[in-house]
Amino acid sequence: MLGYYLRLALKSFGRNPxxxxxxxxxxxxxxxxxxxxxxxxxxxxxxxxxxxNDRLYAVTMDNWDPNHPLMPDSDLPPHEMTYKDTQFLFASxxxxxxxxxxxxxxxxxxxxxxxxxxxxxxxxxADFFAMFEAxxxxxxxxxxxxxxxxxxxxxxxxxxxxxxxxxxxSVGRTLRWDDxxxxxxxxxxxxxxxxxxxxxxxxxxxxxxxxxxxxxxGSELQLLNEGESDCWRPEKLDNYKxxxxxxxxxxxxxxxxxxxATRERFQSFMDGYWAEQRKAxxxxxxxxxxLTDVAQWLRDNQxxxxxxxxxxxxxxAFLALCLINTVGLxxxxxxxxxxxxxxxxxxxxxxxxxxxxxxxxxGVVSVLGALLGLALAAxxxxxxxxxxxxxxxxxxxxxxxxxxFDVVGVVWAVILAVAATFAAGLYPAWRIGRLSPxxxxxxx
Amino acid sequence: MLKMHDVSKIYRxxxxxxxxLRRFSLEVTPGEFVAITGPSGSGKxxxxxxxxxxxxxxxxxxxxxxxxxxxxxxxxxxxxxNERIGFIFQSFNLIPDLDVYDNVEVPLRYRRLSGADRxxxxxxxxxxxxxxxxxxxxxxxxxxxxxxxxxxxxAIAGDPAFLLAxxxxxxxxxxxxxxxxxxxxxxxxxxxxxxxxxxxxxxARRAQRNVHLVDGQISDFRAYEPHPAVAAGLGSTGAAGA
Numbered sequence: 001m002l003g004y005y006l007r008l009a010l011k012s013f014g015r016n017p018x019x020x021x022x023x024x025x026x027x028x029x030x031x032x033x034x035x036x037x038x039x040x041x042x043x044x045x046x047x048x049x050x051x052x053n054d055r056l057y058a059v060t061m062d063n064w065d066p067n068h069p070l071m072p073d074s075d076l077p078p079h080e081m082t083y084k085d086t087q088f089l090f091a092s093x094x095x096x097x098x099x100x101x102x103x104x105x106x107x108x109x110x111x112x113x114x115x116x117x118x119x120x121x122x123x124x125x126a127d128f129f130a131m132f133e134a135x136x137x138x139x140x141x142x143x144x145x146x147x148x149x150x151x152x153x154x155x156x157x158x159x160x161x162x163x164x165x166x167x168x169x170s171v172g173r174t175l176r177w178d179d180x181x182x183x184x185x186x187x188x189x190x191x192x193x194x195x196x197x198x199x200x201x202x203x204x205x206x207x208x209x210x211x212x213x214x215x216x217x218g219s220e221l222q223l224l225n226e227g228e229s230d231c232w233r234p235e236k237l238d239n240y241k242x243x244x245x246x247x248x249x250x251x252x253x254x255x256x257x258x259x260x261a262t263r264e265r266f267q268s269f270m271d272g273y274w275a276e277q278r279k280a281x282x283x284x285x286x287x288x289x290x291l292t293d294v295a296q297w298l299r300d301n302q303x304x305x306x307x308x309x310x311x312x313x314x315x316x317a318f319l320a321l322c323l324i325n326t327v328g329l330x331x332x333x334x335x336x337x338x339x340x341x342x343x344x345x346x347x348x349x350x351x352x353x354x355x356x357x358x359x360x361x362x363g364v365v366s367v368l369g370a371l372l373g374l375a376l377a378a379x380x381x382x383x384x385x386x387x388x389x390x391x392x393x394x395x396x397x398x399x400x401x402x403x404x405f406d407v408v409g410v411v412w413a414v415i416l417a418v419a420a421t422f423a424a425g426l427y428p429a430w431r432i433g434r435l436s437p438x439x440x441x442x443x444x
Numbered sequence: 445m446l447k448m449h450d451v452s453k454i455y456r457x458x459x460x461x462x463x464x465l466r467r468f469s470l471e472v473t474p475g476e477f478v479a480i481t482g483p484s485g486s487g488k489x490x491x492x493x494x495x496x497x498x499x500x501x502x503x504x505x506x507x508x509x510x511x512x513x514x515x516x517x518x519x520x521x522x523x524x525x526n527e528r529i530g531f532i533f534q535s536f537n538l539i540p541d542l543d544v545y546d547n548v549e550v551p552l553r554y555r556r557l558s559g560a561d562r563x564x565x566x567x568x569x570x571x572x573x574x575x576x577x578x579x580x581x582x583x584x585x586x587x588x589x590x591x592x593x594x595x596x597x598x599a600i601a602g603d604p605a606f607l608l609a610x611x612x613x614x615x616x617x618x619x620x621x622x623x624x625x626x627x628x629x630x631x632x633x634x635x636x637x638x639x640x641x642x643x644x645x646x647x648a649r650r651a652q653r654n655v656h657l658v659d660g661q662i663s664d665f666r667a668y669e670p671h672p673a674v675a676a677g678l679g680s681t682g683a684a685g686a
Binding site: 004011 | 518519526531539602
């Protein structure tokens with residue numbers, strides 16, 4: 001009977017092409033708006049490393065002004081830490097992996113072949129790549145021994161490698177970074193975690209850094225933090241050593257703690273260090289040593305603002321409106337065909353069979369609407385891509401990269417739409433099946 | 445086969461109640477050809493709808509082949525309509541976007557017969573009504589008489605126990621009307637019980653028994669009286685009277 005009902009559905013569409021087209025379009029518009037909004041929302045709020053959410057932790061301690069919190073309406077500590085605090089905590093062997101880092105700017109060129117350009121560079125310890133699962137196209141990162149004393153090695157982003165070396169395997173090649181020769185040991189593959197969860201303080205949706213150099217170069221070359229750097233009191237900063245010795249926060253720290261026991265141990269380690277420092281006159285605010293997982297880190301940093309949440313709500317409201325319209329159109333369509341339904345009932349179709357036939361028709365409409373909706377969503381996302389082109393910082397990266405299809409989200413949106421359309425069609429199909437056959441036949 | 449006793453059907457609005465059938469009683473035996481006559485609004489179509497399980501009634505009893513129809517569920521009623529009853533309507537009621545073959549096939553689909561069984565029954569029915577060569581025509585491509593013959597084929601394809609015909613010749617000219625009536629008589633001779641609603645007394649005379657309705661009640665109940673010309677030409681045919 002399924003094949004028969006499908007054939008009847010197609011004939012029914014041919015009988016009322018206008019209403020059918022309206023229904024398909026209504027569903028398609030609702031799905032398209034929802035899918036687009038969900039995709040952008042997911043890109044802007046999703047946890048890009050959700051599979052490691054129970055292992056990766058941002059390390060923060062509250063060394064702020066004892067008389068004033070960092071933020072008046074929040075008990076969150078500063079997002080970054082002082083140099084001396086990160087150095088002490090980094091010395092711990094408890095974490096499986098550990099990263100201390102900060103962004104800086106450097107001038108890069110390849111043996112004079114290209115005019116030098118200024119690029120964002122991440123000064124980081126070796127575990128960055130493994131901890132955050134940055135994929136390599138060529139080569140690999142450096143080992144911990146290359147951090148201190150720092151080895152003149154450098155990792156390039158794929159975009160930077162394309163610019164400098166035409167996309168070729170540049171491992172082993174040398175280039176100049178801030179007038180120092182570095183050897184390329186790795187080129188990252190396309191890697192655009194959205195948002196850049198590990199550095200939310202400095203343009204969360206910017207493209208990843210162009211280059212990465214070992215952490216020790218920071219002190220060696222006295223590299224300043226080109227991102228967020230805050231001091232809660234006036235500090236004597238006559239030289240780089242003063243900067244490192246100050247209570248200014250400018251370094252980011254992350255640890256990988258594979259289980260609850262390790263997490264507890266490291267927390268105790270932090271708390272012990274805090275207690276000692278407090279005795280020495282630091283950390284005069286209440287104890288607020290945190291190990292924050294990525295999901296909570298995104299929430300604490302309010303990565304997705306309320307506007308986006310409201311947009312998602314509006315998108316679903318729009319979908320609901322489209323489905324309500326579809327219910328009305330379905331009722332009109334089925335009532336228009338009520339005389340045929342009456343004939344079928346007179347000829348022996350039960351209510352269940354009429355219901356099944358009409359639901360199949362609803363199903364075909366919902367699938368057609370879902371397919372058209374996906375196509376419209378793809379077009380819409382391309383339009384958003386071009387809309388944000390002006391905000392791009394390059395061919396890759398920037399807000400453009402927000403607008404790609406999230407397969408999981410799309411599948412859920414399609415399932416939702418098809419299910420919702422089915423639900424929307426239940427009432428009209430049930431309603432038509434319930435009326436007495438003679439009611440329709442009288443209209444003949 | 446059909447036994448109605450004191451059946452009443454009332455249509456109610458906010459202001460008035462209308463008795464379409466008022467304490468209506470009728471018995472039809474298998475193989476009969478009964479004509480139901482009466483003026484407009486007398487309850488003929490309502491009777492047919494109740495008899496054909498298309499409408500429910502408010503009081504009384506109705507036994508169809510020994511089964512009390514009031515105890516039947518919607519599925520059972522639908523199944524009875526599908527397997528035991530054939531309908532022929534004044535306005536043919538063919539499904540316009542199905543061709544002749546598909547129209548005749550409709551009741552057979554709901555009986556879940558095999559494809560081969562359906563093809564055989566459809567072929568036989570169309571042969572009987574003389575439209576086997578028009579199987580792939582659309583209803584709009586047929587004359588009124590041909591459409592009604594398709595409707596008859598649809599009604600008999602499932603080999604029903606009885607046919608309910610509501611003014612089957614109402615939209616046809618006299619020639620086509622005669623053709624349709626000839627067909628119905630042929631079907632009746634094969635053993636199918638026929639209830640025919642008609643305005644036309646000439647057509648009513650073709651039946652074995654007449655039931656005359658007025659205001660939802662039987663006002664006259666006469667046995668078959670052959671037309672004088674028929675009686676003179678063919679001799680007495682006998683009458684299956686009430």
